[in-house]
Amino acid sequence: MRPNGGRTLKGSDEALALLAKEPSRGRVKTRLCPPLSPGEAARFYTCLLADTAEEMSTLRRVRRYLFLDPPDSVERVARGPFAGFERLPQRGADLGARMLDAASLAFRRGARRVVIVGADCPAISAERVRQTFRELREGAEAVFGPSADGGYYLAGLSSPDPRLFEGIPWGTGAVLRETVARCRAAGATFSLLPPERDVDTREDLQALRVWAAARAFPRCRRTRKWIRDSARQFGRMRPKSGSGVVSVDFPPVRAGSPCRPG
Numbered sequence: 001m002r003p004n005g006g007r008t009l010k011g012s013d014e015a016l017a018l019l020a021k022e023p024s025r026g027r028v029k030t031r032l033c034p035p036l037s038p039g040e041a042a043r044f045y046t047c048l049l050a051d052t053a054e055e056m057s058t059l060r061r062v063r064r065y066l067f068l069d070p071p072d073s074v075e076r077v078a079r080g081p082f083a084g085f086e087r088l089p090q091r092g093a094d095l096g097a098r099m100l101d102a103a104s105l106a107f108r109r110g111a112r113r114v115v116i117v118g119a120d121c122p123a124i125s126a127e128r129v130r131q132t133f134r135e136l137r138e139g140a141e142a143v144f145g146p147s148a149d150g151g152y153y154l155a156g157l158s159s160p161d162p163r164l165f166e167g168i169p170w171g172t173g174a175v176l177r178e179t180v181a182r183c184r185a186a187g188a189t190f191s192l193l194p195p196e197r198d199v200d201t202r203e204d205l206q207a208l209r210v211w212a213a214a215r216a217f218p219r220c221r222r223t224r225k226w227i228r229d230s231a232r233q234f235g236r237m238r239p240k241s242g243s244g245v246v247s248v249d250f251p252p253v254r255a256g257s258p259c260r261p262g
Contacts, residue, residue, distance in 0.1 A: 012061050012062060012063050012110075012111070013110065013111055013112040013113065014061070014062045014063070014111060014112070014113045014114075014115075014133050015062065015063040015064070015065065015106035015109070015111035015113070015114045015115070016056055016059060016062050016063070016064050016065065016114075016115050016116075016117065016129060017065045017067060017099075017102040017103060017106055017114060017115070017116045017117070018052060018053060018056060018064070018065065018066050018067065018085065018117055018118070018119065019067045019069075019090060019098060019099065019102060019116065019117070019118050019119075020049050020052075020066065020067070020068060020069070020118065020119045021045070021068070021069050021073075021119075022068060022069070022070060022073035022076065022077070023042050023043075023045045023046040023049055024042060025038045025039050025041075025042045026038045026042075027042075028041060028042055028045040029041035029042070029044060029045050029199075029200070031200050031201055032044070032199075032200070032201065032202065032205065034202075035202055035205070040230075043226070044223075044226055045119065046222075047220075047222035047223045047225070047226045048119045048120065048122060048199070048222075048223055049119040050080065050081045050222050051081075051122060051218070051219070051220040051221065051222050051223050052117065052118075052119045052122070052124060053066065053081040053082050053085065053119075054081040054219075054221075055124070055125060055126050055218050055219070055220075056117070056126060056129065057081060057083075057084045057085075058126045059126050059129060059130070062129075062133075063086075063106065063109070063111060064084055064085045064086070065085060065086050065087075065088055065102065065105070065106060066082055066085035066086070066087045066088070067088050067089065067090045067098070067102045068087060068088070068089060068090060069089070069090040069098070070089075071089030071090065071091070072089075074087045074088065074089050088102075088105070090102070094170055095170045095171075096165035096166060096167075096168050096170060097165065097166075099116050099155065099165055100160060100162060100164075100165040100166075102116060103116060103157055103160045104160040107159065107160050112158070113133055113136040113137065113156065113157070113158055114156070114157045114160075115129050115132050115133065115143075115154060115155070115156045115157075116154065116155045116156075116157070117129070117153065117154050118153065118198075120153065120198040120199055120200060121145075121147065121153040121154075121196050121197065121198045121199070122199065122208070122211075122212075122218065122220045122223050123153075123196040123197070123211065123215070123218070124145070124153060124154060124196065124218070125217060125218045126218075128145070128154065128193060128194075129154070131193065132145075132154060132156035132193065133156070135156065135191045136156050136157075136158050139189055140156070140158070140189050140190055140191040141157075141158045141159070141161075141183075141188045141189045141190060142155070142156065142157055142158070142161075142164065142183055142188060142189075142190040142191075143155070143156035143157075143190065143191045143192075143193060144156075144176060144179065144180070144190065144191075144192055144193065145192075145193040145194070145195070145196060146176055146192055146193070146195040146196075147176075147195065147196060147197060147198050148195065148196075148197040148198070148204075148207075149173060149197075149198060149200065150172065150173030150174060150175055150176055150177065151173075151175040151176055151198070152175065152176050152179070153196050153198055154193065161186075161188075163182050163186060164179055164182060164183070197211070208223075208227065209227060212224055212227050
């Protein structure tokens with residue numbers, strides 16, 4: 001056991017890195033304020049994070065790391081659903097640097113395949129992560145899960161390639177498009193998973209309610225309870241037609257099919 005909790009599997013060659021923020025008022029889900037208050041947004045993110053960790057804890061023979069921001073929050077996060085994770089601080093000036101640092105650490109510790117996820121997409125399942133590892137084993141050099149905002153909710157890697165993370169316009173709708181273009185320019189084999197939706201805006205909250213009613217898995221028991229408890233508030237946010245549908249402008253690419261420049 002590591003002193004900060006989290007059992008590591010020395011014989012495993014696959015690793016999961018969960019990147020998250022400490023769920024404190026005014027630091028998380030600020031784009032949801034309004035309609036949520038800072039305290040409500042923090043409680044909502046607490047549910048998302050705990051549910052993601054619980055779902056990822058069902059993975060077997062996978063090293064699990066929880067990278068936290070700010071760095072000093074490592075000692076403040078209770079064990080609970082994070083008991084099976086080694087807790088470490090995030091390091092890096094932007095999101096790309098922090099993801100690259102997390103992946104690089106996992107590879108240095110012996111992993112041959114690494115999956116990076118956040119705590120913004122309740123639709124991420126352990127089976128989706130297993131699918132990612134399978135595609136990496138079958139020849140994909142990178143795997144991405146497209147999100148509705150133009151980014152990605154998951155990244156799977158066979159090596160820590162800085163070109164996929166440096167100079168990306170993080171926080172814009174061009175994130176995945178630019179990343180895919182770099183894969184093509186490098187002649188790297190990549191694969192795209194089914195699209196999902198992060199929860200960052202009022203519209204995403206509307207879509208979350210639709211998603212939770214239509215899909216029973218992942219369990220996301222805390223997030224689903226939060227939705228039920230917030231039903232009155234959701235009632236004030238009338239969903240737009242089609243708000244639960246995710247559309248992404250990338251066709252599926254099979255693992256083992258290199259995407260070349262051009």
